[in-house]
Amino acid sequence: VNLILVGFLWGATNPLIKKGSIGIENVKENTVYKQGFMEVKFLLKNWKYIVPFLLNQSGSLLYFLTLQNSDISLAVPVANALSFVFTAVVGRFLGEQIHHKGTYYGIVLTTLGITLCFLDKILSKNTST
Template sequence: MSACWFILVAAMWGATNPFIKRGSRGIENIRENGKVRQFLMELKFLICNWKYIVPFVINQSGSVLYYLTLASAELSLAVPITNSLTFLFTILSGWCLGDKIRHWETYVGMLLVLAGVALCVSDKM
């Protein structure tokens, strides 16, 4: 059952990554004098930008769920599922947003990730 929670966490982390990246566009154009002022203006830009803050909150909610689920799960199952599937969900959500998958190796990698996760889960059940 905990495997389902880790898949949900991976989906929350991975699906929000492309949105966070897109939401932060424009931060590189902020120019201020002094490092502290630069940091504060960049922070203000991100906090006031709903295209960044909404996926960020969902992403961090996934982190809270991960932390809560770790209390009753095996690390040997949690880490491979969440880390590898986060990669998969990031690629798929980016693809849904119009990003191109440029190399056939990416498809092979996704299949290998799924096979590896399936082996980890089946071994623990």
């Protein structure tokens, strides 16, 4: 369950972070240092960027805590794959266009792969006891 939440926090916030950073390309300064400072300032003052960013980072904290009690061979692919799925789904709900129908195939195949990983772990655990 925690890995699903991690995938959601990482994936669902990606399109929101992207939307929240709209306008950063309009920040212009003379030096690279001042440019970087003003871009960071722009983002920090923008709640539409900060809120999803903090939620995304809370997903990283939860991932770190979850790894202590999880099989890493399952945790890493599940969290990363679900992140992709949630990014695509939430992005679509927010009006982003999915340019390739292969994205939908990827979502289905990712979901099937995660299901197979879980089934393998469950069946392996049942046969070893």
